[in-house]
Amino acid sequence: MSVGIRHDDLRRRNRAMVISAVRRASQPSRTEIAATTGLSHSTISTISSDLIAEGILAEAKVSEPVSMKRGRPQVGLTLEPNAASIVAVVLSLNSLSAAVIDYAGNTVVEETKRLVTQKMTAEALIDECVAMVRRLIDDAAASGGTVLRIAMAVQGITDAGSRKLLWSPITQHDDLPFADRFEQEFGVPVSVENDCNMIAEALRWRDPVRYRDDFIAILLSHGIGMGLVIKGELFTGTQSSGAEFGHMVHRPDGALCRCGRRGCIEAYAGNYAIWRNARIGDENAEPLADLSDDDIRSIADAARDHDGPEREAFRKAGEAIGFGLGSMFALFDPAPLAFVGVGATAFDIMEPHVRAAIAKTAGGLHSKAISFDTEPNEVPLKREGAMMRALLTVDQEIFAAGTAPRRADADVA
């Protein structure tokens, strides 16, 4: 069972609250922080002056005072960009990109490279990632804080501890120990997480009003991925990264899926499945390994233009997604949805079928009210998500603990 609260935990948690409030709001004053955290002004004052002395926060320059009120003007607090930096790595099919990002979230240096991931050995793939990160860290060495975390967003299934890539469509190899290798090379904690979970994390920061406590990100790509936030927390498996929406069963013993099984949602709604239904017309045909975005766009154009196998392929895709969502909504009530990736550009064709299918299910009570949004470009979302993941762990696990370099003279007593 969970452990009691020690006296020193108290300070750590309240420091974490303050840091989190500053990261969330833009330049909140001490008074605002006191209001949002419910702590007293004196506590906020003490904690924030500590954090400033430790070089974690800074007072904002009052370039343009929005005062207009009388009284002492509020002083905004900001994150000190040089307090630390982190590395965000995004590995997808045939593409690797990474960036060094400062503590305030600004990109310092970045790099993107094409790889033929499916033909590389496990060693070579990891080596490429390590090499890119090393280049970037060296480039960024002059400017800013030391790298304290590395976070990686990767297509595929990761373990619950965010250490390994258990399985991925981008390579034939299993159990790639990214975290161990990175930690060995760079000596900082590393997490490796499913890219759709990172997309969900990013959406939360992009639009905290719409994507708050409960929402769903669905990546419509070669496969179907999902990032699920329930009651304010990323929903992950107990053993793995979880939320493999694409492999829920749509039709028992149905169409052949890339995973070798039958009837998965992905086998109807993944790019390869749409292509297969539109161009071959055989649900049992072997799935293609890869497909360009243009292929999907041209099928979508044909589907919009006239009735035919293309339109039927999207109907089947929409239906599979809709019934899948309906089954999910039987388990935990509907939530706002974001469809991300190239498939989102064709979502207008699928949407009526998605809604029609949901309406046939237990979740369909509210099918009209369920709100969809689309975002075609998943790449920046993945990187932002990985970035936020890394920054938040720095906030919570390092700076909240107050083990940061403390200047000897910074004490009041």
Next chain:
Amino acid sequence: MSVGIRHDDLRRRNRAMVISAVRRASQPSRTEIAATTGLSHSTISTISSDLIAEGILAEAKVSEPVSMKRGRPQVGLTLEPNAASIVAVVLSLNSLSAAVIDYAGNTVVEETKRLVTQKMTAEALIDECVAMVRRLIDDAAASGGTVLRIAMAVQGITDAGSRKLLWSPITQHDDLPFADRFEQEFGVPVSVENDCNMIAEALRWRDPVRYRDDFIAILLSHGIGMGLVIKGELFTGTQSSGAEFGHMVHRPDGALCRCGRRGCIEAYAGNYAIWRNARIGDENAEPLADLSDDDIRSIADAARDHDGPEREAFRKAGEAIGFGLGSMFALFDPAPLAFVGVGATAFDIMEPHVRAAIAKTAGGLHSKAISFDTEPNEVPLKREGAMMRALLTVDQEIFAAGTAPRRADADVA
């Protein structure tokens, strides 16, 4: 966002830890509590003497000292039975039962009554429940502590705030405001929760080793219910009680379900569906309103005896459950399962089909390792679950806060 930790929260939380440790273990000593909570001996000593002074805990009588060790013997702490009492109410199809239970979990008085729930008005149904609780409270008035909570376990969907029964197969009426009526009548906080969630809660206390942080209770009855514990918490919807496993979609546009939709798991695996497949052979036949346990047992006997429509009916049921579990396990990794209710007596017939179906899904990687258990009698589980629910809220929300009657002379200072 969550609120900062105030200084007084600290005490409240640590008191809650101590109470919880005593409820969980059997007569733990102060030393053992210190070990499990991670708090210091002095803190445990202070808190437990407070709790004893407040009449919440008591020192166990050392009738049979198991010492055998030298040194001062440990003094076990127990819950003081008269510190409070609670009422657990269980409402199911055509049956109502309730009990007054003391703070230590012993039943003081209980009553069970048959009703024709489907023919009663909403008013009459609520009135019956209120009347039974009033009788029991009056009976128990002489002995023990005042009633501080009422918890109700009911078949059907409740709202996320545990106030109302939104929908239920036991009545044609919707939105039955049980909590409001009870609170009005008895002036104590009331929660109304889905019976399967209470079954899960009960399993956790019956066998905390097997049913710990992640497990699933499935009620095989006229319908199919589920109680889901993930990462140590009951998994509920954001709007409703959630986990309506029975209404996940097994076959799109498939068999006619009691809910009016098609292809739900329940339409293959509920008692009425098994009976329909075995006796009528038409998936579209109107579902029966009720069915005796003996009907199911006789179909099970026939299925065990010879191949025929009965065996086929159970095959279809097992398959529906298996594919449904497979879809769930795509979302959150497999966990130990308990099958509860009359259907569990026939689970031996279904099990191979359940496993075969799971093996065809993404969750099937571990299909051999998934562990099933059965418990035919759901009634005591529902009551135990409701009881624990009520007792835990008394622990956490009332006694942890320390607003309990404090004797004036009980202070050390």
Next chain:
DNA sequence: CTCTTTTTTTCGAGCCTCGAAAAAATACTG
């Protein structure tokens, strides 16, 4: 220049937990 208003800091009080030492309660030992 003085008054008003608002933000931020300072200061003492009150809790809470902790570690060390003391007290309590029992078994072992000769």
Next chain:
DNA sequence: CAGTATTTTTTCGAGGCTCGAAAAAAAGAG
């Protein structure tokens, strides 16, 4: 049977943390 060893529980002072009230700081208003 008295003294010693051992284990549990309580006591006590120290150190931290948050809080409220008051003071200080920093502006605009008149």
